[in-house]
Amino acid sequence: MDTSGKKPSESLRTGIKVAASLENVSLASHPFHIEGKASWAVPVTVRMRSTSEYVPTESKWIILVEETYPFGDIEFFPATAGGMEATFPHQEQNGSGPDGRAWRNGKLCLDNPIERLSVVSGPHDPVGNADERLCWYVRRAQEWLRLAVEGSLMSPGDPFELPWCGAKIDKWRLVHDESSRTFPTWAKMKKSAWGVIVLGDLPEFNNATCVVAFEDNNGTQIRIGPRYQANKHASDISDRKLGFWLFFPQPPILAPWHFPRTWGELRSAGKLQKADIDQVFKVIAGRVRGEEAYLVLLGYPIPLKCGESACEVHWQGLELPALKAGGKPPQGFRPNETGWWMRDRRSTLGDDKEIKYVKTENWSSERLLARGGLSEGLKSLRIALLGCGALGSTIAELLVRGGAQSLLLLDNDKLAAGNLVRHTLTGADIGREKANALADRLRSVNPHVVIRAETGDVPVGKKELEELLEEYGAVLDCTAVADVPQLLSHAWWSVPRLFLSASTGFKAMRTFAFLCFGNTFDVSGFLDRINPWLDKEREHWSEQGETLEGPGCWSPLFPARFDDVFLAAVTCVKSLEEYVANRKTDSELLVYEQSLVDGRFAGLRRIDEPKDTGCENENARNES
């Protein structure tokens, strides 16, 4: 009987009764209450028909069930007494829990969608059903154990799951950019290897620490990341921020799927791959002794699916504690590096000492864009954006968040408070040059993008304009200034490129996206196509009258709301993406117009001729 005087609820008692009636499952002792977790611990014994090296005939388990059963969490743990001690796939690292606790750490992952478990218990957790729910979990655990015995918790074709690490240290905010694209560098390594990592900062990302380069022990670069700068991170500069990498050709685990929790376990895991952990760390210790803690990345290749070849290296960071210089060496050793190493080997890095794993994230652009990014063709273009106003800043935002890699921003203006109604910049930027402020903002939404900001007008001189835009494969004119298309047509570039002249009409009801490709901008194609539309636009102006900022201001504003500008920007980005994807080279003007059906917003319509615009739209808009 639980000494707290509490009793499990009626629902839970029912649930336990049903679960305990399953074949090969029995209640080991009375459930007891866990105050701090508002849960009940249900001790069960599970008997297995078949066994293996790590799965005995009988094993003891603690099921933690929240008081709110049949709602809330249900978690399966091996019992401290009589429970399995190995770590398997789809299980958290199964170390022993704190002294006195009845269960180990190795929670089973039963609610992830491993289809084979669902064959037995059904695919959906019957939340709310007191009779069924605990039983459902127990059946899944039994199936889990059966697969564990067979060794097929990870079956060919399953998504590969990393061995559980449970890193806790947050302060480094460590990130890197490993992907299948960078894999060939490592695929060549058939044996364990180690070297130096060069670290940098991502100031726009709360000063996350990022790996900017990997080097071997001779200072030769193995590969560099996108934030590498030759003038800051080159190997011959003495004040570089460094760390170390240690690569294993296979995951450094202890069977069946246990990631090293202690230094002793790491040594054992290394030995399985003929990697002498102590030999490596002895050299590292010699280099870092007397300094603060260092980062070490442990890496190994992983596949996308079980049974497939590896496609990427997974890095897990650990913090090498600061190693003291000087002090007393162990008995029989001199007070020198060898002596101090022996001291560290036995104490700070002793077999039983827990490794201080550091939270490490993969911020490769493939991962960051996994939820949806621009097409490869568009992302890889170096894009010059002329004009960082309402439309330009929004287009830039869409491009950079979508994965654009290299941008030039040009604008001659500063941000004013009145711009905020339709701009991506914020109040903190008021008074700043738009190009510079926008560059800062965009760098903070994509850690891989390289942005160059220039303040000033579009150069009038042909040579200056040609030099400015020489390296860019796409030139986006978002100035809405009549001169700019002319200037672009006077210049000529050897390597042809894509041009987009983007603008909106009155109240941003219409979007004009003119696209062309060649050694220069097709200004006559642009004017021929857009002039009939501008004639049509004039009708709106003459009906509406002027928009002024307020009393005392005489110069007219161009009315356009942010939601309408945003739609226009989205349209321009999609048109650009299509043009690139279809490898078009002909000049075309795409005109999109907001449409109303029965007085309600019905999206944007593409219109081919000025005469095709709907009358209803125009009347409705003019009234608003």
Place this chain on the structure above:
Amino acid sequence: MELKSDFDTFLENIRPTENQRSEMISGHKTLRKRLNADKNLAPFLVSDFLQGSYRRHTAVRPKNDRRSDVDIIVVTKLLEDEYDPNEAMVLFEPFLMEHYSGKWRRQGRSFGIDLSYVALDLVITSAPSESELELFKSEAVTTTSNIVDARDWRLHKSWLALESRAQRLDSRQLMQAASTEAEWKTSPLRIPDRETDKWDDTHPLEQIRWTRDKNSQTNGHFVNVVKALKWWRLVNHEEPEHPKGFPLERIIGDCCPNGIESIAQGLVETLEAIVNKYRPYIQSQGKPSLVDYGVPSHDVLGRLDGGDFNAFWEQAQEGSSIARKAYDSTERKESGLLWQKLFGSKFPSPPDGGDGKGRGYTEPTAPAAPGAGRFA
């Protein structure tokens, strides 16, 4: 007045028509494809390329809807000691009969092929030296772009035709090399002389190169001065027929000053230079000799009749005085009409009352749209 806009319109009006330009490209492409597919000819073909006024951007449309001449040169491996010019040309006749039956003819030292809007003028060469074969197969030679459309054209092995650049990932590096490294040194090609019994020198690539350089020294106006003056002769001075074509172009090349800032300036100064420079020859009833680019032994004006040159000089004298008045005039209408006198109706008439003087303030009819009515 320079009337830049009117001259732009004029040049647009006298250039070969859209049909002529596109048929030039398609006709040449088809010819090239057929030549290379011909089992009998292919073994001794090196390459073919566009030469002449189309390539140099100095072609004007012919009068009276006549076909426009497109000059193509076919480089072969035929050795001079095995084939005399006539024998070499005869080798091509079965090909022409097969593909252009009823549309081709032998015209002295070249073949003419009539298409709908253009007439291809095909001239055959003998074998160039081994070391130059790579040159003749390169994109710098075989491109169909003229020197204005491909304004970075250089005779270099890395130079890419405009159409190739978008496809290749190494365009930038190749074009960088093409623009900074030295151009190929080339020798003249050998084509039939006018009597077609001997091989004689010609250097179309050098002519193209010279024109390119002259054009860049004249801010791009040289080729337009050539076209305008060709038109001036066609419209105002049908007699004498010569000088025309390349000899006329050569004369203009000799006289057009560098550094001109507009076509108008180029026209008046070229005509004045023709008058001043060649006056001594007129006084002695002679004519200058002007060497062909790349073939110093040829006098481009060698076959020009002295009397014709004389008449031409007097026309230039008259023309230069009209041009000077037109250029110096500060009145739009007067200037426009004078230029029109030189160039005929293809030069736009000045607008009525368009003298740009004191029209006064006009009341706006609608509120001004900020900017041009577009917003970004």
